[in-house]
Amino acid sequence: MSRCVDLEAKSDASPGVEVAEFRVERLPDGNVKLVSLSPRVQRVLSTVGLDDPAALLVWDVNNVNSAVAHLNNAAAANPNAVAPAWLGGRGAFPITSSEFMQAVATSVGAQGGGVIGNALIAPNTYQQYANVQVFMYSLGQDPLMSSLPASVLPLARNFSMGDHTAQTTGSPDPVLAPPPPGVTAIQ
Numbered sequence: 151m152s153r154c155v156d157l158e159a160k161s162d163a164s165p166g167v168e169v170a171e172f173r174v175e176r177l178p179d180g181n182v183k184l185v186s187l188s189p190r191v192q193r194v195l196s197t198v199g200l201d202d203p204a205a206l207l208v209w210d211v212n213n214v215n216s217a218v219a220h221l222n223n224a225a226a227a228n229p230n231a232v233a234p235a236w237l238g239g240r241g242a243f244p245i246t247s248s249e250f251m252q253a254v255a256t257s258v259g260a261q262g263g264g265v266i267g268n269a270l271i272a273p274n275t276y277q278q279y280a281n282v283q284v285f286m287y288s289l290g291q292d293p294l295m296s297s298l299p300a301s302v303l304p305l306a307r308n309f310s311m312g313d314h315t316a317q318t319t320g321s322p323d324p325v326l327a328p329p330p331p332g333v334t335a336i337q
Contacts, residue, residue: 171267174208182208182309182320184270194272195311203279203312204272205262206320209251209305216302218247221294234294254289254305261285272311279310286325 172184172191184191184206198204225231225243233243236257237250245253251268259265261281262274271282286308289295298305309320 172270174206174269177319180322182206184311184320191266191270194266194270197273198311200312201276202274203276203310204270204274204320205258205279205282205323206309206311207255207258207269207271207306208309209269210307211247213302214247214251214305217298217305218245218250220298220302221245221250224297234292236289236292237294257289258282258285269306270311283308283323283325290325 171188173186175183175185177183184195187195195204222244225233231243233245237245237253248268255265255268255271259271259282261284262271262278264273265271274282308323308325310323311320
């Protein structure tokens with residue numbers, strides 16, 4: 151079971167805190183179920199359906215930690231390394247795993263209806279959901295992401311939340327892997 155956290159800055163300018171929004175439970179059939187939902191997540195998921203699905207990123211935290219270590223080590227070896235804009239606009243390394251997951255979720259969520267925590271992209275129209283899928287595919291082609299060794303992949307798995315009768319259950323909806331460098335995706 152994994153847990154989603156929402157990193158929110160408090161209005162009193164204190165550092166961000168982790169606020170549990172939901173937990174993700176893997177089901178025997180390969181689907182996932184959201185449990186321990188916050189009221190905010192419950193409201194958002196009440197609008198989810200086949201025509202307006204939510205996207206759920208289930209992070210492989212071990213792979214994310216390894217990927218971030220790889221990126222930080224590569225950046226340390228290159229004094230001119232600059233983090234891409236989608237990585238939160240900081241422009242500098244080192245980065246943390248939390249920063250990385252939040253940056254990916256925020257960038258992906260901007261294509262849809264928004265992001266809750268570092269994993270749930272909702273509410274979406276069908277077009278926004280398609281935009282989310284296309285953006286995740288293109289993110290895989292980003293030079294930073296394509297520099298990651300295969301041993302740290304996948305960083306996350308995508309699930310589609312779209313069943314009106316079970317809005318908290320998601321089905322696997324894999325994003326196609328980008329083609330290797332030099333290979334044309336469409337011929």
